Amino acid sequence: MTTYHDRTTHVRDTSPPTWERPPAAPAENPPFVRRLWRGRPEDPRWARPAFLGLLLATLLLHLYDLSASGYANSFYSAAVQAGSKSWKAFFFGSLDASNAITVDKPPASLWPMELSVRIFGLNSWAILVPEVLMGVGTVAVVYAAVRRRFSPAAGLIAGAVLALTPVAALMFRFNNPDAMLALLMALACYFVIRALEDGRTRWLVWAGVAIGFAFLTKTLQAFLILPPLALAHAVCAPVRMKKRLGQLALATVALVVSGGWWVAIVELWPASSRPYIGGSQNNSFLELTFGYNGLGRLNGDETGSVGGGGGNGGGNWGETGWDRLFSSSIGGQISWLIPAALILLVAGLVATRKTGRTSVTRGSFLVWGGALLTTMLVFSYMQGIFHEYYTVALAPYIAPLIGMGSVLLWEKRDKVWASLTLAAAMTATAAWGYVLLNRSSDYLPWLKWLVLVGGLTAALGLIFAGRLGHGLALGAAGLGLVAALAGPAAYTLTTLNEGHTGSIVTAGPAVAGGRGGPGGAGGPGGGGPGAGGFPGGGQNQQNGNGNARGGQGNGFPGGGFPGGGQNQQGRNTAPGGPTGDGGRMGGGGGIGGLLNGASVGSEARKLLETDADRYTWAAAAIGAQNAASYQLSTGEPVMAIGGFNGTDPSPTLAQFKKYVEEGKIHYFIASGTRGGMGGSSDGTSSRITSWVEANFKKVTAGSATFYDLTQKASS
Numbered sequence: 001m002t003t004y005h006d007r008t009t010h011v012r013d014t015s016p017p018t019w020e021r022p023p024a025a026p027a028e029n030p031p032f033v034r035r036l037w038r039g040r041p042e043d044p045r046w047a048r049p050a051f052l053g054l055l056l057a058t059l060l061l062h063l064y065d066l067s068a069s070g071y072a073n074s075f076y077s078a079a080v081q082a083g084s085k086s087w088k089a090f091f092f093g094s095l096d097a098s099n100a101i102t103v104d105k106p107p108a109s110l111w112p113m114e115l116s117v118r119i120f121g122l123n124s125w126a127i128l129v130p131e132v133l134m135g136v137g138t139v140a141v142v143y144a145a146v147r148r149r150f151s152p153a154a155g156l157i158a159g160a161v162l163a164l165t166p167v168a169a170l171m172f173r174f175n176n177p178d179a180m181l182a183l184l185m186a187l188a189c190y191f192v193i194r195a196l197e198d199g200r201t202r203w204l205v206w207a208g209v210a211i212g213f214a215f216l217t218k219t220l221q222a223f224l225i226l227p228p229l230a231l232a233h234a235v236c237a238p239v240r241m242k243k244r245l246g247q248l249a250l251a252t253v254a255l256v257v258s259g260g261w262w263v264a265i266v267e268l269w270p271a272s273s274r275p276y277i278g279g280s281q282n283n284s285f286l287e288l289t290f291g292y293n294g295l296g297r298l299n300g301d302e303t304g305s306v307g308g309g310g311g312n313g314g315g316n317w318g319e320t321g322w323d324r325l326f327s328s329s330i331g332g333q334i335s336w337l338i339p340a341a342l343i344l345l346v347a348g349l350v351a352t353r354k355t356g357r358t359s360v361t362r363g364s365f366l367v368w369g370g371a372l373l374t375t376m377l378v379f380s381y382m383q384g385i386f387h388e389y390y391t392v393a394l395a396p397y398i399a400p401l402i403g404m405g406s407v408l409l410w411e412k413r414d415k416v417w418a419s420l421t422l423a424a425a426m427t428a429t430a431a432w433g434y435v436l437l438n439r440s441s442d443y444l445p446w447l448k449w450l451v452l453v454g455g456l457t458a459a460l461g462l463i464f465a466g467r468l469g470h471g472l473a474l475g476a477a478g479l480g481l482v483a484a485l486a487g488p489a490a491y492t493l494t495t496l497n498e499g500h501t502g503s504i505v506t507a508g509p510a511v512a513g514g515r516g517g518p519g520g521a522g523g524p525g526g527g528g529p530g531a532g533g534f535p536g537g538g539q540n541q542q543n544g545n546g547n548a549r550g551g552q553g554n555g556f557p558g559g560g561f562p563g564g565g566q567n568q569q570g571r572n573t574a575p576g577g578p579t580g581d582g583g584r585m586g587g588g589g590g591i592g593g594l595l596n597g598a599s600v601g602s603e604a605r606k607l608l609e610t611d612a613d614r615y616t617w618a619a620a621a622i623g624a625q626n627a628a629s630y631q632l633s634t635g636e637p638v639m640a641i642g643g644f645n646g647t648d649p650s651p652t653l654a655q656f657k658k659y660v661e662e663g664k665i666h667y668f669i670a671s672g673t674r675g676g677m678g679g680s681s682d683g684t685s686s687r688i689t690s691w692v693e694a695n696f697k698k699v700t701a702g703s704a705t706f707y708d709l710t711q712k713a714s715s
Contacts, residue, residue: 047152051143054156058139058163061496062132062173067124068499071632072175075503075644076110078628079103080175081122082637083114090114092266094275095624096637098616101650103624104279104288104643106262108216109177122635127175134179135172138186139163142396145190146403148197149364157481158403162395166491166507167333171392174500177218178392184214185225186396189367192229196363199239201247208251212258219293221393222259224378228370236363263289276650278624278643283650300383324380325391332436332508334391334398336488338376339428341398344405345369347421351408364404372397388506410477414466423459426480430455433487439511447490454483503625598626600633601702608667612636616659619706621669622646622685630669639665642685653687660709668692670705 040047071077075095079102083090086097093107094100103110112130120126139159147155162168171178188210195203207229214222230248237244266274266285280288295301318329326335345365352362375393379386405425412418430452437448461468461476468476491508608630612618618636621627627640641656642648651659659665670693697711 043152047147047156050156051147051152051159054143054159054163055136055140058159059132059136061163061492062135062169063129064496065499066128066132066173069128069174070124070499070501072124072128072501073503073505074501074628074632075624076103076113076175076177077127078624078631078638079107079110080113080117080127081632081635083107083110084117084122089275092275095278095627095640095643096617096631098637098639099275100617100637100639101276101624101643101648102278104292105177105218106216106285108213108262109180109218112180113175122632128173131171131175131179132173134183135168138168138172138179138183138396141183141186141190142399142403145186145193145364146400149193149360150404150407154403154407156403157406158399160485161337161402162399164485164489164492165334165336165392165395165399166488166495167389167392168395169492169495170333170500170505170507171389173496174389174505176389178389181214181218181221182392182396184210184217185222185371185393188214188225188229189371189396189400192233192367193360193364195233195247196236196238196358196360196367199237199243201250204233204247204251205254208254209258212255212260215255215259216262219289220297224375224393225371228374229367232363232366232370236358236360236366238358276643276648278640278648278650281649297384297386298378298382318386320381320383322380325376325394326432328439328511329506330388330391332439332491332511333388333506334394336433336436337398337402337429337484338394339432340425340484341372341401341405343421343425343428344409345372345401347418347425348401348405348408351412351418361404361408365401368397368400368404372401387504389504410465413462413473416466419463419465422465423462426455426459426462426484429484430459433484437487440509441512443509444490447486451483451486454479454486458483598629598704600629601704603702604630604704604706605633607699607701607706608634608636608638612666614663615666616664617666619667619669620656620665622671622689626669626671638669641688642683646685647683649684651688652684653691656688657691663710665709667699668696668707668709670698670707 079089079093079095082094082097082099086094086099088094089097089099090111091107092099093102093105093110095103112134113127116126116130117123139162142162143155143159145155146158168182171182188207191203191207191210194200195207211222211226233248234241234244237247239247263285266277271283276283277285277288279292281291318324318327324330325338345368348365349362349369352359352365355362372394375397379390379394406422409418409422413422433455434448434452437443437451458476458480461472462480465473465476494509495507608618612634616637617639618634619627619630620639620641621630622641623646624640624644627638631638639651641651643650656665668689670689692707692709695713696707696709697713699706699708
């Protein structure tokens with residue numbers, strides 16, 4: 001039996017431990033402001049202010065210097081711009097307002113940004129603030145889910161772990177779909193846990209709705225957690241088996257409806273009057289879903305892509321295997337607390353083994369733990385396209401396991417097995433934190449020793465936590481928490497202090513043998529497949545996204561942590577965003593790669609803007625990133641030939657010729673990437689390029705080269 005202390009008198013509580021208590025019955029509602037600040041009547045006075053403080057701190061940290069990233073991933077920013085001008089582009093997720101081709105994902109993640117830009121205009125903050133708010137919302141959902149069953153302290157630990165995960169700090173202020181995906185996955189888990197509490201069907205239906213909209217965010221990745229969530233409900237829900245199966249069926253219907261309505265409209269819409277489905281090879285969203293974005297990600301057979309592992313346990317996207325998430329490229333992004341989370345997951349299941357079938361505590365471990373394990377398994381062995389930032393999907397599952405498991409074992413610390421397990425989790429965290437920090441030997445070299453020595457000291461104290469006085473035991477726990485979060489917190493602060501642009505971004509500093517660093521990397525070896533011929537990046541060289549680091553730094557540029565080294569970032573010139581030297585983009589309107597945009601000079605911008613309202617597209621360019629840069633700079637629609645990779649068969653040469661004959665396209669932007677990323681010399685993009693070069697007049701504007709499609713080349 002556990003002893004609890006009332007605020008005024010000391011009483012012995014004979015009720016079950018906090019982690020097995022049902023939620024308290026609602027009391028009479030006080031005024032809203034007081035209720036917002038005070039929280040639940042059974043909570044200690046510090047709980048709600050601490051929670052609101054956590055959310056405020058997360059918000060302010062993620063808003064810090066937000067505009068340093070400019071348009072972030074110009075691929076999605078161009079689509080946001082298009083959707084803010086055309087409701088048709090809004091619905092389909094088109095890359096341009098004239099609706100030539102879509103992005104290679106469903107459009108749900110674009111919708112909040114597009115509405116924001118419609119209200120506040122096109123600028124970095126209007127695009128990225130919705131992502132920040134989704135990140136704060138994810139922290140709030142994780143706190144709420146953990147606090148309901150365990151305690152406010154467990155919820156705060158879980159929320160802090162999520163907020164200080166480096167890859168989460170990166171993606172919660174970036175315009176890729178992953179912020180919305182993380183929020184919806186966390187909501188789905190929360191709703192399932194609510195269904196385990198009272199057996200109400202509505203919660204499971206809401207979970208189905210959340211996963212359905214997650215599908216409209218990033219297609220089949222949303223379904224990775226379906227098996228563990230369905231299994232947890234089938235085993236633990238407090239209703240009869242027949243009703244459990246019926247609830248799962250209704251949740252499936254909700255999932256299909258919420259995720260399928262858009263798919264049905266797109267598939268039934270006449271292809272001739274809608275944009276081409278980017279990323280597909282036959283203009284079908286279903287083919288995109290089950291091919292390029294589906295099975296192709298698992299087996300590496302991705303038609304139109306640079307290819308994946310090819311079934312040999314490795315390939316263009318790194319070696320696969322159980323240790324992939326702990327590798328040099330990925331470890332510092334997400335893996336800091338994975339060992340502890342796995343230890344605490346096992347401990348939580350062992351601790352609840354004698355509870356009844358309907359134990360919500362055990363169900364919570366099954367939900368969060370199952371989601372973590374299935375996602376880790378797929379990420380570890382998928383042979384197709386895999387980027388470091390994908391691992392943000394793991395963060396909402398790791399954080400609850402840390403909060404729930406640590407508090408559960410803390411309440412049982414008088415038992416030897418519980419205190420030893422806490423110590424083991426702390427030891428694993430300290431040792432692994434030391435290894436991760438040692439991969440960047442010049443990055444805050446003192447920090448790895450603080451983490452190792454502090455963590456091992458805390459582990460020693462936790463072994464005897466049940467025998468130490470209350471103050472000493474709390475001191476050991478506090479020291480352990482600081483040591484566990486010091487490494488990811490440092491990586492997070494470094495990430496927040498840097499702008500990030502391009503298609504492939506990573507959190508934290510550069511690491512030996514990795515592709516990471518503020519600004520990210522351009523693919524395997526740093527340069528990335530088809531990254532415009534950029535040199536392969538070794539240690540301290542960040543390529544492929546328009547950012548360059550000049551030397552390995554020991555902290556923040558110009559200050560922050562002691563010994564701030566030289567960290568320089570070349571940024572693309574973009575309206576509403578930062579300006580700089582353009583990195584390797586070529587200062588005055590040079591070409592861009594297929595993983596990053598071009599730096600558009602004033603002369604090139606003026607050329608495209610002239611008489612642009614007379615044309616459906618001011619220009620056409622090979623590859624979406626190249627087209628996006630000119631579109632964002634001029635505000636005029638630019639056709640992305642071949643979609644993101646430049647390899648989609650859209651438009652065909654015949655279609656392109658027809659557009660030119662009808663006077664719909666003014667200029668063709670020469671890029672030097674004729675076949676697209678990984679494309680062949682006889683692909684659609686190459687044939688269009690050859691035809692243009694042979695038949696139309698070349699025009700230069702600054703360092704950029706164009707072809708005027710209204711003027712034939714002289715003989």
